[in-house]
Amino acid sequence: MSNFPFLLLLTLVPLVGAIVVAVMGRERSNEDSAKKIAVGFGLIELALAIWMFFSFNPDGDRLQFVTSMNWISPLGVKFALGADGIALLMIVLIALLVPIVMIASWNRESLGDEVNEPGSLDPERAPAGTRAQMFAWILLLEVFLVVVFAATDVFLFYVAFEAMLIPTYFLIGGYGSSQRRPAATKFIIYSLVGGLIMLGSVIGLYVVSKDQLGEPNFDWTALQGLDIPASTQTWLFFGFFIAFAIKAPLVPLHTWLPKSGGEAPVGVGVLLVGVLDKVGTFGFLRYCLSLFPEASQRWAPLVLVLAVVGIIYGAFQAVGEQDMKRLVTYTSIAHFGFIALGIFAFTTQAGAGAVLYMFNHGIATGMLFLVVGMVVARGGSRRVNDYGGIFVVAPWLAGFFFIAGLASLALPGTNSFVSEFLVLLGSFGTEPVFTIIATVGFVFAAIYVLWLVQRTLHGPPSLLVEERKKFFGDLSKRELGILTPLVALIFFLGVYPQPVLNVINPAVEATLQNDVGIPDPGAPPYADQNGGGQ
Template structure:
């Protein structure tokens, strides 16, 4: 056990910060600064904790903490991280302050008249609460504690969408909640049944005590399905994906970024942590169906993205396709494929954040999410056009950018055990180039539209600015502001650094992947994995 409860501290700082932001007197600007300060403090603690992590430790979990919570039911407050959880927590801690900076003017522009500073404080407090739950869900080493965090995340997201989202926010929030609660209910039944299969006792929900159980094959398969359905909804995989486009499109950009960039990773993280480790035989049994669903997600998500005219909805569907790649690599049961999938989770988080936040900058200036309303914006805002191009190239896995490495590893790792699936999924790369390049072409190239500033953006101008002729108003469209440069810089930097030096993330990931696969690999699969790793 760690002598310093680093993981608890990481969870407590934003939770305390949310209370301070919500209830402390002061202006809306002060609330924003406090929220950003607490998130940066959490990031510093996370970096310090990561420096204590030993890559080659024989233990599965490090930085461990354990205390009895509800001993009558076998529930413990037990935290710990392996390399997979560590990189996902660090990704969450980096993205949170970036999203807070991106959200600086969200509430004031949309709902200031309905509540002023109180709305701002509530909005930023909810984002900090969400950060606490993100740390907890990746760090939990007690199955029931994981479930508690898994469900608790729904609360801040529901209010962030339903209170601060777009015109259809209530519909999107309710749809998200119903899908998630349905998956969570199925998972709860499986969690209780799993405990009954285990040794029981005051710490009977610990992962280490539930690993390697001898279960009836039918029971193990039913428990696997209970966990997998919840994770497939969260991921989201086809056919459980339909809540995502509505939720992401109606959310504020910061909420959409954390929803797709971080929270959806809980689904694929859960597949590695629980499905593979706790139900190894059932994982092999389900693999043919899961691989088919993953390939369908890759192709179907890409095809749906091509047909979208709403840029936020398009970005949402690209994530359905990318999650198909991640699941494919997990169920390839090779070291290379699993390492690629974990790296893909991290890279997708930053790539998707860049797409959502940079697209939001365009929407703020133009006043529209519709792609046909754009054209020629590269000449109007060249710096914004440049970073948007980098984000688009990252989404289509251009060599030299971070997602290329992870996508390449997934396909290489899948080919030894599932060659047909790997070949078919490769077409997703071509489709990704199609939907990303078409979107960039329609938005950034050609002549600018005659009404460069749309109605919503026009409403934010002063009466004097609105009275100016159209050609004069174009000069009011400014390129990147200081705040926008501040949030764009770390995103672009991470995409480039992990593109040229992926071992920064792979070094802690690889040992954790080896330990996870040791529970699920049969001798034949192990030989295939070794063969795939040597190529």
């Protein structure tokens, strides 16, 4: 099945779905039908992604399911797609979360999207369009995300990287809370600045490839063979790195995320922290390390400093945050510090842990965002201190909230623990100081998660919960259907992550050994060439 056009179909299915749903959703009389069709296209996409995952051969070619067509021939640009184990996992993640997000966001009230500032309601604020039109934007975003992860042409990657800003901007600015427009504007400014800086490096690659190959070439594999001088590598590296650091986000380029995640509809927030941010960390692996290996190693200490600062800073901010939606975004900033640490530690174990963390974070934090939205929908407030005693009035909701919190703090037995353990274990051999500092993040994670759980779930019901008791029904069948698959994945990958690691490991090894040129990145520094101790 390596020649089956999975990636082309995964691009076309949500594109067709977005067009159909956008046309149908213009009429409110068709909204329910349009929403069902949107979910149908999302489920077809998920089925294709799962089929592709099980058709992938970990022992086969590095890039599989390759599709290539001429696009802009004079510039050497092709519409070229291909997936290694890393891209495959990210595509499965977006295909999994999109139908879940649409079902969870079925009505404006489902996840408390009408709740604005913490503790306030604005029932007169009207969204920009129907829910069906919102689903159409989500499907369009899925198109560009699939292309971003699957592109093997750097110019195509850049186009998709910029194009995905359009649906994201309208999803935040059109359907978010009262401060949605400033949040969407901040998001687009940060992203566009990063994209323009990256464009400079894309043009630089065009010039270098034309000089060395005799004609311009944006093929990712061909660009890996260029002999780029160290000084030039540094400039090109930072052009890509800054754009990816904004998207990831790394401190101090992170400030757009709490604002955007806090003001976006909860479902869109799930996609922001669950998938869209992964474009940055994916870019580190696919482009920074592979195309600019010398610059990546030279500037790794700077990235590691930013990573551990992000771990501690994100945790501190989460501890003191009252707005539950913003709190989740700060936890993500801390988690992305662990991912960056694993990538720039340059060991196979840490790199595999980082990629697994990218997938597991999308599941665990996506679930946490969803249950926060369900609580907000019932309580009419985003403020942590307004809640208490939810276990008394809605035990199933509280139970799923508790599981999501435990996964977020990386409790052993949950998927996040495996990821963090691999990152720290793999990083210690090459970067012991940064790894030791990063372990402090474990302590802070326990503080902010257990503090959130204690304040909201335990004790007697708060005044707000008592006043709105009639709204605090327990989980509906629809909500149970949304959350149960995520819980199953949290525990399955926490106990048995090997099937996913089997897909990840060859891609990480190829990146570090073939692209970066590290002979044995999995070995500790005291091992000799044969793997024995000195």
